Amino acid sequence: MKQDLPLISVYMPTHNRKQMAATAIDSVLAQDYPNFELIVVDDGSTDDSWSFLQHTYGQHPKVRLLHHEQSQGACAARNTAIAAAKGEYVTGLDDDDVFYPDRLSSLYAAFEPGDAMVCSGYLWHYGTTTKPCFAEDAIVTLDTLLDLHTLSNQALVPTESMRALGGFDTQLAAFQDYDMWVRVVARFGPARRIAHISYQVNAGHEAGRISGSPKRLQAHDAFVVKHRALMSGRNLQNQAFYRHSMQQLPMSLSQLWRSSRYGLKALKCRYYLKQKFSWLSRLRLKLLQKGWRGLFD
16 A cells, blocks of 8 residues: 555756656656655756746646756756655656656565665667666675676665765766765665666667767766775776776777686677677667668768
């Protein structure tokens, strides 16, 4: 029964994306888990997003609307929502993504004593085609997490855990979710990841995003410096590989052999082959983003 289920607070920052935000909000309102609140923080939108949200959702009993007069960034907006949350647990949604109807119920059902947090596999939507990511059950320890971000960008976490850690780091330009989950796992224990996919990342509109941009590389430097004391030599080697891959640098067979000694062999082999046959990788990306018509653009 509803009164037996804890309240879950869903936080969602948004900025100048009223139509995407509406799709995201509607996906939360369609949840089969009955006891939730959705806290939407408009982060200083300069279009009519704020008035649209007020008009469309302002009277909905499950929606709370908050507003930043000036944009402070997505992490600050998330922290505003977490500070206002009334739920025993919190989880997040980006304004360009969507929940599947059993998102909250499946995460809550998977939570077991000793879990610091629970996340799930997710579906990466390229625009035309989709790809499941991390859709395997796993218990993720700190040591494993510092090798590679094998959790998703959103998770179900006890609200007081997030508050005790001060929320998301607003000083990081990227890797904010990775940083947050490292701190959660370091303080409160292993995370649980379930195979069931209940979250969709809509990346089709971000086709031009460059993962190896200077801003992102600088953020990775800051992330490694911040958590250096927790990292083993193997962790550092794997973070170095991740940086190498962000820059899309070629990898020789000898580099592959040396790097594979530190684990993540399948990932590194795929990267080696991707660089070796870069024309095929570009073709595959076009197909994923635009389908067959992408071959003729």
